[in-house]
Amino acid sequence: MNEPVFSVRDLSVTYGGNLALKGVTLDIMPREITAVIGPSGCGKSTFIRCLNRMNDLVPGAEVSGQALYHGEDIYGAGVDPVTVRRRIGMVFQRPNPFPKSIYDNVAFGPRISGFKGDLDELVERSLQRAALWDEVKNKLRKSALALSGGQQQRLCIARAIAVEPDVILMDEPASALDPIATVRIEDLMQELKKEYSIVIVTHNMQQAARVSDKTAFLYTEVNEETSARWGILVEFGETGHIFTRPSDKRTEDYVSGRFG
Amino acid sequence: MSTSGSAGGAANTPGSGRRAAKSGDAVGLLSERPAPRRLWADRMATAAMLAAVALALVPVILIFYYIAREGIGTMSWEFLTQPQPYSFRREGGGFVNGLIGTLIMVGIATAVAVPLGVLAAVYVVEYGKKGVLAQLIRFFSDVMTGVPSVFVGLFVYTAFVVPFGFGALMGAAALAVIMLPIVVRSTEEMLKLVPAEIKNASYALGAAKWQTVIRVVLPSALPGITTGVLLAVARAAGETAPLILTALGSLTVTTKLIGEPISALPLAIFDGARTPFAAGQARAWAGALELLVIVLVFTLLARVASSRSSISR
Numbered sequence: 001m002n003e004p005v006f007s008v009r010d011l012s013v014t015y016g017g018n019l020a021l022k023g024v025t026l027d028i029m030p031r032e033i034t035a036v037i038g039p040s041g042c043g044k045s046t047f048i049r050c051l052n053r054m055n056d057l058v059p060g061a062e063v064s065g066q067a068l069y070h071g072e073d074i075y076g077a078g079v080d081p082v083t084v085r086r087r088i089g090m091v092f093q094r095p096n097p098f099p100k101s102i103y104d105n106v107a108f109g110p111r112i113s114g115f116k117g118d119l120d121e122l123v124e125r126s127l128q129r130a131a132l133w134d135e136v137k138n139k140l141r142k143s144a145l146a147l148s149g150g151q152q153q154r155l156c157i158a159r160a161i162a163v164e165p166d167v168i169l170m171d172e173p174a175s176a177l178d179p180i181a182t183v184r185i186e187d188l189m190q191e192l193k194k195e196y197s198i199v200i201v202t203h204n205m206q207q208a209a210r211v212s213d214k215t216a217f218l219y220t221e222v223n224e225e226t227s228a229r230w231g232i233l234v235e236f237g238e239t240g241h242i243f244t245r246p247s248d249k250r251t252e253d254y255v256s257g258r259f260g
Numbered sequence: 261m262s263t264s265g266s267a268g269g270a271a272n273t274p275g276s277g278r279r280a281a282k283s284g285d286a287v288g289l290l291s292e293r294p295a296p297r298r299l300w301a302d303r304m305a306t307a308a309m310l311a312a313v314a315l316a317l318v319p320v321i322l323i324f325y326y327i328a329r330e331g332i333g334t335m336s337w338e339f340l341t342q343p344q345p346y347s348f349r350r351e352g353g354g355f356v357n358g359l360i361g362t363l364i365m366v367g368i369a370t371a372v373a374v375p376l377g378v379l380a381a382v383y384v385v386e387y388g389k390k391g392v393l394a395q396l397i398r399f400f401s402d403v404m405t406g407v408p409s410v411f412v413g414l415f416v417y418t419a420f421v422v423p424f425g426f427g428a429l430m431g432a433a434a435l436a437v438i439m440l441p442i443v444v445r446s447t448e449e450m451l452k453l454v455p456a457e458i459k460n461a462s463y464a465l466g467a468a469k470w471q472t473v474i475r476v477v478l479p480s481a482l483p484g485i486t487t488g489v490l491l492a493v494a495r496a497a498g499e500t501a502p503l504i505l506t507a508l509g510s511l512t513v514t515t516k517l518i519g520e521p522i523s524a525l526p527l528a529i530f531d532g533a534r535t536p537f538a539a540g541q542a543r544a545w546a547g548a549l550e551l552l553v554i555v556l557v558f559t560l561l562a563r564v565a566s567s568r569s570s571i572s573r
Contacts, residue, residue, distance in 0.1 A: 052464065054460065054463065054464060057460070057463060082466050082467070082468050083466070085463060085464055085465065085466040086465075086466030089464065089465070090464035092457065092460065092461065092464075094457060096455075096457040096458050096460070096461045097458075097461075098458055098461065098462075098476060098480075099458070099479075099480055100479070108462070108465060108467075108475070109465040109466065109467075111475075112465065112466065112467045112468075112471045112475065113466060156461070159461075159465065160464070160465070163465055163466060
């Protein structure tokens with residue numbers, strides 16, 4: 001019954017011929033929060049950007065292996081990245097609202113995909129789900145850029161869920177926010193988890209421990225001769241397991257704060 | 261004010277610290293006065309910049325002043341609505357022939373050059389990037405910006421005027437060729453400034469490339485593009501040399517696009533200014549004032565329009 005949303009099999013990424021991520025294999029389950037942790041430069045962002053083909057936009061990026069979304073390879077022949085991205089939303093590290101009104105930001109996705117229903121209702125519902133409605137309901141026509149950083153990030157989440165995706169990818173969604181705004185985003189993730197599968201990249205281990213059900217620990221491998229570096233998946237499992245009884249020495253060192 | 265700061269002990273509150281510094285002789289790190297040398301350098305730099313701004317404004321203000329002073333006497337309802345008399349000696353009449361010619365030719369040139377130029381810039385920035393065609397467009401735009409406008413007039417003369425005769429379309433063609441590279445280069449610079457983050461946001465929402473360009477990139481760059489277009493229009497409205505070779509000039513009002521020479525404000529100003537007759541020169545001054553006001557009003561209107569369309573904070 002509980003089929004994985006994503007089955008990633010031996011996924012590797014190269015940028016202009018340089019290996020960036022090597023042989024990642026893991027399953028992402030529905031209605032769970034999967035955290036991806038690891039030191040800087042270990043390929044966390046590269047990994048998450050494979051899941052909605054955002055890496056296609058990086059010149060010279062090449063992906064090998066498989067990323068099966070409900071059994072269908074999103075890198076398969078004939079798969080349009082635009083279709084993939086409509087099913088798999090993304091929230092970025094820095095809040096990036098369009099220089100448009102709050103309403104137009106949320107309505108952007110539905111409009112481009114030819115939404116035919118009640119747009120006002122959809123905008124309200126999305127903002128409510130992102131816990132932003134009460135703060136902005138009287139200024140929907142005002143510029144989104146006038147909001148605070150934390151509000152902008154929740155607006156970006158509202159914008160992502162307005163297209164009614166299946167999965168939401170979050171690339172360090174709270175790293176540019178203050179602690180109070182961070183807590184709000186984390187609370188929001190717990191709410192969203194009821195309807196969506198969430199993959200979050202974070203360099204904040206406490207955050208991963210607080211919010212996630214599963215944790216993937218990525219780490220950098222170095223070739224001593226060429227000093228080339230690439231990321232590998234060291235360990236993947238239940239978050240409680242990863243943080244209390246990791247089976248790999250490197251995971252234990254990292255989660256206990258001995259390096260990284 | 262700060263609510264979190266009061267969490268510390270009472271001895272650490274800013275108030276008590278300041279009192280201690282005032283009463284005690286201990287030298288506070290922050291009470292030291294700025295070095296006189298640094299203050300002096302700061303003031304000198306500020307003064308130098310102010311002087312540079314003032315100096316740059318002098319010619320602009322003088323131009324406005326002289327044109328207003330010399331032109332205002334001849335400016336009248338008659339001047340705005342009547343064509344030129346057939347003799348430069350005779351007083352009265354106006355430049356309505358030139359006004360209509362300028363509106364027609366600049367209008368057509370803008371309608372052709374702006375869409376073409378903006379599309380070319382979108383191609384260069386979003387599609388061609390480092391490709392051969394994009395490099396070619398960039399290179400030729402640069403070259404074209406530097407070509408003296410009289411050469412553009414000569415080109416249109418040999419290509420179109422020789423077979424088809426003088427006319428508004430030929431003038432418009434010359435003006436469009438002059439406007440095109442300005443629109444391409446200024447639009448390109450503005451499109452490059454659109455942050456990759458908001459483009460990524462659009463792609464991540466499942467927007468195709470053309471949707472991203474139309475709904476995100478162009479609206480974000482619109483105020484800047486408008487400025488570039490305005491520069492191009494202002495430049496075209498003031499061009500004289502290429503119009504001598506393509507529109508030729510005329511003393512009568514015409515709205516024909518082809519087969520008949522047509523006047524333009526700069527042409528009428530040029531003709532009037534080089535005559536030895538006071539009446540002709542006076543009309544030239546008034547024509548200069550008219551052109552100046554038109555460009556000014558048009559610039560203001562377009563500014564307002566573009567600031568309305570991009571939402572305010």
